[in-house]
Amino acid sequence: MKQFNSIKLLVCICLFVGVHTNAQINTPNASPKAKVSQRIGISDVTIKYSRPSVNDRPVWGNLVPYGMNNLGFGTSTAAPWRAGADENTTITFSHDAKVEGKEIKAGTYGLHIEVKPNDKATLILSHDANAWGSFFYDQSKDALRAEITTTTVPHHELLTFEFNEVTSNSAIATLAWEKKGFPLNVSFDVTPIVLNDWRAKAKGQAGFQRQNWEQAANFALNNGGNLTEALGWIDSAIAGQFFSQKTFNNLQIKAQILDKLGKTNEATAVMDEALPLATIFQVHQYGRTLITKGQLDKALEVFSMNAEKNKDTWPVHYGLARAYSAKGEYKVALKHLRKALVNAPNEASKGRVQANIDKLEKNEDIN
Structure with a gap:
């Protein structure tokens, strides 16, 4: 009887621990999630990302380091910036498109940027769109690389993606944060x-x-x-x-x-x-x-x-x-x-x- 009671106690403890471990309450993210979409012709470009704040921090070359870096976690020893916070920033094309004049197939891609200490940057679209940030970035999975020129923009406290200069077959998608903009030209053969x-x-x-x-x-x-x-x-x-x-x-x-x-x-x-x-x-x-x-x-x-x-x-x-x-x-x-x-x-x-x-x-x- 004593052994039976011990078994019942163990089962109850396991059930309690299991329920307690899996239970999670829904709380706000420090960097709120966002999604922005733009129709071009009959095609859609959708960007999903998380929005960190500047919060009086030095951003470029500090919070966002220049070049490719070992972030001290994950498998990548030379990672670009995740172009946001938390999980991968992703970009989805409903049809085959061109980004900075380079062809990209319809689908969803991880969006990364190698920030450089001048007005240049490298846009990187990765076939791996489900990783956490850039910690597992693998260059062999690159779908597209393009050199872009950054711009100076009005102060953006929250990282923001916005579409500008929309035409019948193209648009400029700009990542704007602090006072730096990263414009990406997206076009479709409408x-x-x-x-x-x-x-x-x-x-x-x-x-x-x-x-x-x-x-x-x-x-x-x-x-x-x-x-x-x-x-x-x-x-x-x-x-x-x-x-x-x-x-x-x-x-x-x-x-x-x-x-x-x-x-x-x-x-x-x-x-x-x-x-x-x-x-x-x-x-x-x-x-x-x-x-x-x-x-x-x-x-x-x-x-x-x-x-x-x-x-x-x-x-x-x-x-x-x-x-x-x-x-x-x-x-x-x-x-x-x-x-x-x-x-x-x-x-x-x-x-x-x-x-x-x-x-x-x-x-x-x-x-």
Whole structure:
């Protein structure tokens, strides 16, 4: 019986110790965790990090030593700075990207920086994204190295990653701490990414909607995509599929693709087919496009057709005024603008018409 009681006591002690050892309360980190993300095109860059404070400490060359160092823990004897605090700072690319002009595959990487005692630094992205800081840094696992130039920034008490100078295909991700900034240029080859995404989606539910084929063709047209492929996409939107429907919009996209392929006569024929399907404003805008391209006789023909079909309505006289002004016939243009002034739909429109009347009276083109 005594032995049995001893066994029960031992089991209770083990259970107590196990529960006590595993129990943890959730407390704030000294260096709070943070995450920042930026969309570029249809791709995302996400940086996760911890934010140490300056706290009146000398940072560069002291708290953050220069060069590669033996940190006295872990397996690395030549470690860079962890670019933050605590666990690895990580950077994730949703698609293949370029960092400082160097290619990097989609995925998550450990982000490290070798800080140097001048305005230079080495950015290091590591395949090992799950280590604690840089204590286990292994150069053989480097995915990318790039030399960067640091900048002077306003004082940042907390280490901060921020995205600046965002464009349609790139952004600058800057680590800013104390008064030093570490800018990293991240870019994506947006057009292939968008079109590859569409090619995949076209096999699914998105491929059953005409507008998606139109949008894909138009994007390829305006962003350096394969024009022959884009022509096939817009043809699918126009005819031959259960979702197809001939509209002014998709015929105009087709004409623009044909024009860019150098098939001018075919493009003109498609637009002639499209015009009867157009609204008064779509015809007006097409006429203005022709003026921009220097096709003044064709522009006058289009504006005249619009005026015949939509007698004395807004904005047919405005269109005719633009066409005659482009041809230098200012008196005829002025006559049409005065008619446009009468049927302008609101004060803002009347103001624009009057401003153009003033220009024509000075013998100035209104286009």
